[in-house]
Amino acid sequence: MSNDFNALLAKVASHLAERDAALSTLPVTPGAEAVAAAVDALPPALPQAGLGTGATLDYLLSSVLPGCLTAQNGPRYFGFVTGGVTPAAQLADILGSGYDENVQVTLGDTSAATTVEARTLEMVLDLLEIPRETYAGRTITTGATASNILGLACAREALYAASPYTYGDYSYAASGPPPGLPTPPIVVLGLHPHWSIKKAAALVGLGNGPSVFHSLPADADDELAPDLSALRGRLVAERAIGRGVIVTYGLGEVNTGGFGRGLPQIAALCRQYGAWLHVDAAFGGFAGAVPELRHLVEGIDLADSLTLDGHKWLNVPYDCGLFFTRDARALPSFLGPSASNTPAYLAADDAAIPSPLTMNIENSRRFRALPLFASLLSLGKDGYADIVRRNVAFARRVATYLASHPSYQLLNMSPEWLASGAPVPLNIVLFRGAPGSRFDPESADAHTRLTAAINATRRMYVSGSQWGGKGAVRLAVSNWRTGDEDWEIVRAVLDEVTA
Numbered sequence: 001m002s003n004d005f006n007a008l009l010a011k012v013a014s015h016l017a018e019r020d021a022a023l024s025t026l027p028v029t030p031g032a033e034a035v036a037a038a039v040d041a042l043p044p045a046l047p048q049a050g051l052g053t054g055a056t057l058d059y060l061l062s063s064v065l066p067g068c069l070t071a072q073n074g075p076r077y078f079g080f081v082t083g084g085v086t087p088a089a090q091l092a093d094i095l096g097s098g099y100d101e102n103v104q105v106t107l108g109d110t111s112a113a114t115t116v117e118a119r120t121l122e123m124v125l126d127l128l129e130i131p132r133e134t135y136a137g138r139t140i141t142t143g144a145t146a147s148n149i150l151g152l153a154c155a156r157e158a159l160y161a162a163s164p165y166t167y168g169d170y171s172y173a174a175s176g177p178p179p180g181l182p183t184p185p186i187v188v189l190g191l192h193p194h195w196s197i198k199k200a201a202a203l204v205g206l207g208n209g210p211s212v213f214h215s216l217p218a219d220a221d222d223e224l225a226p227d228l229s230a231l232r233g234r235l236v237a238e239r240a241i242g243r244g245v246i247v248t249y250g251l252g253e254v255n256t257g258g259f260g261r262g263l264p265q266i267a268a269l270c271r272q273y274g275a276w277l278h279v280d281a282a283f284g285g286f287a288g289a290v291p292e293l294r295h296l297v298e299g300i301d302l303a304d305s306l307t308l309d310g311h312k313w314l315n316v317p318y319d320c321g322l323f324f325t326r327d328a329r330a331l332p333s334f335l336g337p338s339a340s341n342t343p344a345y346l347a348a349d350d351a352a353i354p355s356p357l358t359m360n361i362e363n364s365r366r367f368r369a370l371p372l373f374a375s376l377l378s379l380g381k382d383g384y385a386d387i388v389r390r391n392v393a394f395a396r397r398v399a400t401y402l403a404s405h406p407s408y409q410l411l412n413m414s415p416e417w418l419a420s421g422a423p424v425p426l427n428i429v430l431f432r433g434a435p436g437s438r439f440d441p442e443s444a445d446a447h448t449r450l451t452a453a454i455n456a457t458r459r460m461y462v463s464g465s466q467w468g469g470k471g472a473v474r475l476a477v478s479n480w481r482t483g484d485e486d487w488e489i490v491r492a493v494l495d496e497v498t499a
Helices: 002-022 032-040 053-067 087-099 113-127 144-162 195-203 228-241 263-273 284-289 291-297 330-335 369-403 446-456 484-498
Strands: 137-141 186-190 213-215 222-226 244-250 276-280 305-309 321-325 408-410 428-433 463-467 470-476
Touching (some): 002 053, 032 053, 113 321, 113 369, 137 144, 137 330, 144 186, 144 195, 144 244, 144 276, 144 305, 186 195, 195 276, 222 228, 228 263, 244 263, 263 276, 284 369, 291 369, 369 408, 369 428, 369 484, 428 446, 446 463, 446 470, 446 484
Parallel strands (some): 186 213, 276 305
Antiparallel strands (some): 305 321, 408 428, 428 470, 463 470
16 A cells, blocks of 8 residues: 555656646636536446545546646636745655644644644744734634635624623623614615625625615715715714724725725724724735835724635635734634533643634644745745736736727726826726727626636636626736746737737
8 A cells, every 4th residue: 555655646746746846828718618528427326336546546546636626726817816835845745744743732742733833823923024913813714705704793792792781791792682683783885896705704604785885975086995085974873872893994995906995094993993904915915015005005004803814815826814813812702612611622721822723713623834935934024025016017018018909998007107107006997998998898798708818728727807887807816826828828819809
């Protein structure tokens, strides 16, 4: 068995090495025929007798993986905001699977894994120049959605405890909704929130319908910034009612990559009126890694809770989300066991680093900190700043080309372009066909056809979206590999599909 495993491990390593070397030239997606062949090759049921490890590996390599995304972690996959995998992160992820540690409980004399995770989270704050003491509660999650769930759960607990209708240490997690509160007892105010915020609100019992979620009007001079007077008015009104308020703020709007102004002022209003400020900075927060872009995330250290994503711009494998909150006691207050039902194996868990199961949704969880730790260590601040700079420069190069192209309209043009030379805010390019082109925006399906035409080349991949009431195409650059040679391919595809 050992010899078989060693030989098969070498085969896997060889396959990964060959794929890594070819990643820049591989088709970004498999063809429809390859997908259909993979689906057809799936067994109709569990076999009575197993194939064995060697035959199973051959089957995966020859029949299944050719029908999966060929190069999502390659340099021209611009769909969603999908980072690649840095070399250190990929190798550490392989090691993490091999060691297969369940990073659940802090046992200081048995494993260093939870200390590695704690230091990794500190290093993320270091990367963004946020003092470590700002966010004493922190954990690694499966992604931004899980982090948003934790943020809204922390908000729920704090707002119920502070409600004039409850006593000071009231816990929704322990006792459920108290009687006599306004309906709804908590509202969520924001502008362009990511849909995962609504998903999180539903899961933590706040609700996600129109009675709970209220869209603030935009500032007259900034469509991505809430009107501060309107926000103050709502906070005053809700305080008079005795209703809890969560204010959500996005750093890096999902369609445009844009940043609204006024986060410090919003944070001050939230403090004044007792509202909870949750900042979703899944990818945009990493502008803070670059000194000349750090002004975009001014106020990121003022949130009550903060969401970031490691598997986006930090370029570590799925899945890796990051969550931070100000009070170290917030998460254990509703995620940890009570004194009366603490499991025996946690009875001695009084370490300085709390067990992840008291800080996170999962009890059992893989060592997902290890790839992130390795990547941060291998690149340092300078290496990550270089990735962000190069990705932003690439996006701006594409945007400049589209802005002057007769067949395209650039939709997220930065208002400061002429003064700053930055055509788009960060790493996202939002565009559609120009009037009179093959993809005239007056045609309802124009953006769908344009997206399909680009993706059908299999040389690059983009996402369909909506903006300003019409369809759009979204190109997001967040892969460490994306470089000058990819620009020529992107330009050729953009010309080809509109010829």
